Amino acid sequence: MRSAYGVETVRAAERELMARLPDGALMQRAAAGLAAVCAQLLRGGGPGRRPARRKVAGARVGVLVGGGDNGGDALYAGARLARRGAGVYAVLMDAGRAHGGGLAALLAAGGRVVERLPERLDLVLDGLLGIGGRGGLRPAAAALAAQADTARAAGALVVAVDLPSGVDADTGEVAGAVVGADVTVTFGAYKPGLLISPGATYAGTVRLVDIGLALPARPEVSALQDADVAGLLPVPGAESDKYRRGVVGVLAGSGQYPGAAVLAVAGALRGGAGAVRYVGPADQAVLARFPETLIGTGRVQAWVAGPGLGDGRLAEVERLLASDVPLLVDADGLRGLSPEALRRRTAPTLLTPHAGEAAALLGVDRASVEAQRLRRARELAERYGATVLLKGSTTVVCDPAGQVRVNPTGTPWLATAGSGDVLSGLAGSLLAAGLDPLDAASAAAYLHGRAAHHAAADAPVTAQQVAEALPAAWRTTSEASGAGGRARRVGVSGT
Ligand SMILES: NC(=O)C1=CN([C@@H]2O[C@H](COP(=O)(O)OP(=O)(O)OC[C@H]3O[C@@H](n4cnc5c(N)ncnc54)[C@H](OP(=O)(O)O)[C@@H]3O)[C@@H](O)[C@H]2O)[C@@H](O)CC1
Ligand SMILES: Nc1ncnc2c1ncn2[C@@H]1O[C@H](COP(=O)(O)OP(=O)(O)O)[C@@H](O)[C@H]1O
Ligand SMILES: [K+]
Numbered sequence: 001m002r003s004a005y006g007v008e009t010v011r012a013a014e015r016e017l018m019a020r021l022p023d024g025a026l027m028q029r030a031a032a033g034l035a036a037v038c039a040q041l042l043r044g045g046g047p048g049r050r051p052a053r054r055k056v057a058g059a060r061v062g063v064l065v066g067g068g069d070n071g072g073d074a075l076y077a078g079a080r081l082a083r084r085g086a087g088v089y090a091v092l093m094d095a096g097r098a099h100g101g102g103l104a105a106l107l108a109a110g111g112r113v114v115e116r117l118p119e120r121l122d123l124v125l126d127g128l129l130g131i132g133g134r135g136g137l138r139p140a141a142a143a144l145a146a147q148a149d150t151a152r153a154a155g156a157l158v159v160a161v162d163l164p165s166g167v168d169a170d171t172g173e174v175a176g177a178v179v180g181a182d183v184t185v186t187f188g189a190y191k192p193g194l195l196i197s198p199g200a201t202y203a204g205t206v207r208l209v210d211i212g213l214a215l216p217a218r219p220e221v222s223a224l225q226d227a228d229v230a231g232l233l234p235v236p237g238a239e240s241d242k243y244r245r246g247v248v249g250v251l252a253g254s255g256q257y258p259g260a261a262v263l264a265v266a267g268a269l270r271g272g273a274g275a276v277r278y279v280g281p282a283d284q285a286v287l288a289r290f291p292e293t294l295i296g297t298g299r300v301q302a303w304v305a306g307p308g309l310g311d312g313r314l315a316e317v318e319r320l321l322a323s324d325v326p327l328l329v330d331a332d333g334l335r336g337l338s339p340e341a342l343r344r345r346t347a348p349t350l351l352t353p354h355a356g357e358a359a360a361l362l363g364v365d366r367a368s369v370e371a372q373r374l375r376r377a378r379e380l381a382e383r384y385g386a387t388v389l390l391k392g393s394t395t396v397v398c399d400p401a402g403q404v405r406v407n408p409t410g411t412p413w414l415a416t417a418g419s420g421d422v423l424s425g426l427a428g429s430l431l432a433a434g435l436d437p438l439d440a441a442s443a444a445a446y447l448h449g450r451a452a453h454h455a456a457a458d459a460p461v462t463a464q465q466v467a468e469a470l471p472a473a474w475r476t477t478s479e480a481s482g483a484g485g486r487a488r489r490v491g492v493s494g495t
Helices: 007-018 027-042 069-083 100-108 139-153 199-203 226-232 258-269 283-289 314-321 339-343 353-364 366-371 373-384 419-431 439-458 463-468 468-483
Strands: 002-004 060-065 087-092 123-127 155-163 181-186 205-209 221-223 247-251 275-279 302-305 327-329 349-351 387-390 397-398 403-407
Touching: 002 181, 002 258, 027 069, 027 155, 060 069, 060 100, 060 139, 069 100, 069 123, 069 155, 069 353, 087 100, 100 283, 123 139, 205 247, 221 349, 226 439, 226 468, 247 258, 247 314, 247 419, 258 275, 258 419, 258 463, 302 314, 302 419, 314 327, 314 339, 327 419, 327 463, 339 373, 339 397, 349 373, 349 419, 349 439, 353 366, 353 373, 353 387, 373 387, 373 397, 373 403, 387 439, 397 439, 403 439, 419 439, 439 463, 439 468, 463 468
Parallel strands: 060 087, 060 123, 123 155, 155 181, 181 205, 221 403, 247 275, 247 302, 302 327, 327 349, 349 387
Antiparallel strands: 002 221, 387 397, 397 403
């Protein structure tokens, strides 16, 4: 599990540790870790955007220095690189506020202060602001961020100190100018803003430097990894039968959108339930593609309602809302959903909107959902008393108790018609197999993203191909974790 902590939590842990250490010790730990990563990158051990120099001596390094401790980290790291023979050029955002000790160390090591970044740099350190940044970059910082962009376009690697300046550490929101980094070296803990877009897209590869912070057991945001997901996947035991493995019902498709039913069933068949039951007018299309599907109403352990339902079927969704069976609501099923109806439910509910659907549920515009994914997912979960999987550039899953997971496996190739239908079938199948909504949603998003990588291999991919790649995604997730999955909770009951 990759765990991320917000600014207040990191600051509290920092205070607690600083009280037990000599002055400046934490900054030295941070700077040492940062310089080590930079040296490795200069020697050719990182994203290969320019031919490796193979050594630190003779490298040209620019340092952008803000007025807080983030600038201090960058200056001390610059001093370490200068001592190893790099030419280091620091640009100070505000000469009167640059970290005194860091600046003295840099100058003593042979580094120079310059008016603007010189040309032909190998690497630029973004030490403008870190977790002390508030709101959009002010003009002086924005001007230096633009210099970082220019250097990057000319071939320099940009390394963000703690987080890219302009990214909100707690949310990943970006208001205006921002530094685009190839690598972010973050201290003590991942920050939510490094895992959630748009912030995550500016962070590049994130490297964590341990500085000894003691953090609470429960992170504010987490991202499951192979071993976590493998541990959640339902594996049949010797005594399993198809009913004990769980049956998932799919209420989807219409005359206008029969394909949505086929794709939701395609996802559901690969999600670990023992059987898939389809209800709706696209039964012939579903059977033609998947003869193993059960047709018509009957006992299920979870329902998926909504993909391609079109208009006029809300009464069927409402009946499911009134039942005590776990329920996933997606797409057309989300229209006109009332918070009261959801709050009355006794069984778990999972909503899987994309940004547009989330915007409609919240009565805001789509852009504000895309810009504030974490905040909007939390609002939805709270207002509707349900677990919410907000799809898109970073898929965010949030439960009503405020637990948040973000999916690390997504790819923009998934932005293709019908891939959301596959996801809802898959997540519903995991619900039917007995996973709770938070686990079902985050495991489904993980496998779905992995399947897209398998199927796409850097080329366009269709929703059907994503569904077909799900078994490979399941297998590689289990194999990579070394766990091979483990049996869990078969034999659930429902109506
Ligand atoms: N936590 C830890 O364990 C450790 C933390 N460490 C490091 O300390 C960093 C935090 O340092 P920090 O608290 O000094 O804040 P920092 O990020 O430098 O920003 C403050 C400066 O930015 C300015 N500023 C703010 N907003 C702005 C804007 N929109 N546009 C422009 N300017 C803006 C603000 O100006 P002001 O608002 O005060 O005028 C002030 O000058 C942390 O990220 C990590 O790198 C490590 O050394 C060791 C362990
Ligand atoms: N830019 C993106 N990066 C990663 N994943 C994306 C991106 N855009 C969309 N996706 C994913 O693609 C899927 C699209 O689902 P959805 O919008 O419901 O499409 P449809 O309704 O056509 O099935 C979701 O899993 C979503 O997370
Ligand atoms: K920074």
